[in-house]
Amino acid sequence: MHKSRLAGFIIDCQTMDLAGAAGFWGGALGMQQRQLPSDEADRYVHLVDPLGRLQIEVQAVTHPSRVHLDIETDDIEAEVRRLEALGATRIAQVSTWWVMEAPTGQRFCVVRNSSPNFAVEARVWL
Numbered sequence: 001m002h003k004s005r006l007a008g009f010i011i012d013c014q015t016m017d018l019a020g021a022a023g024f025w026g027g028a029l030g031m032q033q034r035q036l037p038s039d040e041a042d043r044y045v046h047l048v049d050p051l052g053r054l055q056i057e058v059q060a061v062t063h064p065s066r067v068h069l070d071i072e073t074d075d076i077e078a079e080v081r082r083l084e085a086l087g088a089t090r091i092a093q094v095s096t097w098w099v100m101e102a103p104t105g106q107r108f109c110v111v112r113n114s115s116p117n118f119a120v121e122a123r124v125w126l
Contacts, residue, residue, distance in 0.1 A: 001124060001125065001126050002073060002074055002075035002078040002079060002124075002125055003073065003074050003075075003113070003118070003119075003122035003123060003124050003125065004071055004072065004073035004074075004079045004082075004110075004113075004122055004123060004125065005071070005072060005113075005115070005118065005121055005122040005123060006054070006069060006070075006071060006072075007054070007055050007069075007070040007071060007072035007111060007113075007114070007115060008049070008054035008055030008056050008057070008069070008070055009054065009055075009056055009057075009067055009068070009069050009070075010056075010057050010058075010059050010067070010068050010069070010070060010109070011025050011056070011057070011058045011059065011067050012059050012061040012063070012065055012066050012067065012068060013058060013059065013060060013061065013065050014061055014062065014063065014064055014065045015060060015065075016060075018042075018043070018044075018045060018058065018060040019045070021045075021058050021060070022045035022047070022058040025047060025058050026045075026047050026058075029047060029056070030050075031047040031048050031049065031050070031056065032047070032048045033045050033046070033047060033048070034046040034047075034048050036057075042060075043059055043060050044057045044058065044059050044060075045057065045058045052116075053115075053117075055070065055114070055115070066107075068106070068107050068108050068109065069108045069109075070108065070109045070110075070111050071083075071108060071109070071110050071111070072110075072111050072112065072113040072114060072115060072118065072122075073110060073111075073112070073113055073122075074112075074113050074118070074122070076096065076097065076098065076110055076111075076112065078125070079110050079125075080098050080100065080110050082125055083100060083110065086103075087102070087103035088100045088101060088102055088103065089101050091107065094109075096111075096112055097109050097110055097111040097112065098110045
């Protein structure tokens, strides 16, 4: 048994100007920016969801710009296997998470849970 839920959205920006990209998306979505720890600050800027439900980040990437979603879980391997059974494929393991691809071509990540309300909001999978 494990749990998972939609964690949020990552706005991948193929840019050398992460601050400018975060400024645009923060303004477009009406969200305040928050700096992340120094080991992540050169690649990510957090946009604060006023309802506190979703993790929204602007990320500097080298691939073409796109938006991807993150699914958070308390058991990454179990969640990856569940999604593979639905037709997803593993693309790459990055640190502690997996980049996956849906059968329809969209990329998404399976990450460790970090939301404060994960325990009560996540779906239980048997």
